[in-house]
Amino acid sequence: MSRRASGLKAWFLQRASAIYLILFFLYMLLHFIADAPADHAAWQSWVAQPLVGFGLLLFFASLLLHAWVGIRDVVIDYVHPTAIRVSVLTAIGFVLIGCALWVLQVIILAHVA
Amino acid sequence: MLDTKPRPVFLNLFKIRLPMAGIMSIIHRATGVVMVLCIPLLIYLFDLSLSGADGFAAVKAILGVGLVKLILFLMLWALMHHLLAGIRYLLIDIDIGVEKPLFRQTALAVTVAAPVVALILLGGLL
Numbered sequence: 727m728s729r730r731a732s733g734l735k736a737w738f739l740q741r742a743s744a745i746y747l748i749l750f751f752l753y754m755l756l757h758f759i760a761d762a763p764a765d766h767a768a769w770q771s772w773v774a775q776p777l778v779g780f781g782l783l784l785f786f787a788s789l790l791l792h793a794w795v796g797i798r799d800v801v802i803d804y805v806h807p808t809a810i811r812v813s814v815l816t817a818i819g820f821v822l823i824g825c826a827l828w829v830l831q832v833i834i835l836a837h838v839a
Numbered sequence: 840m841l842d843t844k845p846r847p848v849f850l851n852l853f854k855i856r857l858p859m860a861g862i863m864s865i866i867h868r869a870t871g872v873v874m875v876l877c878i879p880l881l882i883y884l885f886d887l888s889l890s891g892a893d894g895f896a897a898v899k900a901i902l903g904v905g906l907v908k909l910i911l912f913l914m915l916w917a918l919m920h921h922l923l924a925g926i927r928y929l930l931i932d933i934d935i936g937v938e939k940p941l942f943r944q945t946a947l948a949v950t951v952a953a954p955v956v957a958l959i960l961l962g963g964l965l
């Protein structure tokens with residue numbers, strides 16, 4: 727996408743991820759009402775189902791993308807000195823990337839367990 | 840951006856009368872930021888709950904503590920406000936609810952409904 731449209735890309739990502747988050751929260755809610763995992767074995771085998779695992783991966787990807795676009799907007803609105811703005815955004819970016827790798831590891835481990 | 844004539848700035852928080860949609864919008868922003876800060880905590884609990892039978896029991900015990908339940912309620916309230924306000928924004932993006940009485944009424948409805956839905960959810964899940 728062209729540089730000029732990068733704001734539009736962020737806007738679109740924010741909406742697309744929001745829609746997936748709504749659907750996934752609804753699904754989680756229904757699952758927990760219908761069949762809340764009673765113990766670790768039930769919880770782990772649910773997470774290890776291929777479709778659930780895929781849904782969870784997509785959920786955390788959407789969550790982290792949505793969080794990044796959102797927090798970036800807020801920081802750009804309130805933090806004006808360039809050096810501080812770039813430092814804050816870099817720090818948040820590293821934390822979010824760390825979160826992505828961490829949760830990826832958790833989901834993969836649940837699948838090989 | 841080239842036109843840098845000084846513009847009037849009025850930021851006295853005690854004198855600004857924010858309309859309902861503005862109040863809803865500020866809470867949407869604040870809840871978004873708070874939830875982002877909680878992401879590592881969420882992943883920590885997810886990790887712990889999957890780490891084994893002990894970890895699962897530990898998460899259950901943590902969620903059972905009275906103070907944690909209160910925090911959980913506040914987090915659910917934040918999520919519900921952000922989610923309902925988010926749906927309202929998405930509808931406004933496709934031109935639903937832009938006109939005046941509805942614009943204001945839905946902002947009020949979102950703000951009032953969020954804690955109610957959060958309470959119902961907490962009651963159902965715990």
Ligand code: HEM
Pocket residue numbers: 740741744745747748751789792793795796797799800867868870871872874875878921922923925926928929
């Ligand atoms: C549950 C479903 C969710 C929906 C429907 C939703 C919807 C939205 C929408 C439509 C926006 C854009 C608002 C705008 O452009 O003015 C937004 C912004 C934002 N969201 Fe979400 N969101 C959801 C969940 C989350 C979660 C779980 C987080 C945090 C982890 C989050 C964090 C943020 C942040 C930080 C912003 C930027 C706020 C701002 O610019 O004022 N959202 N959300």
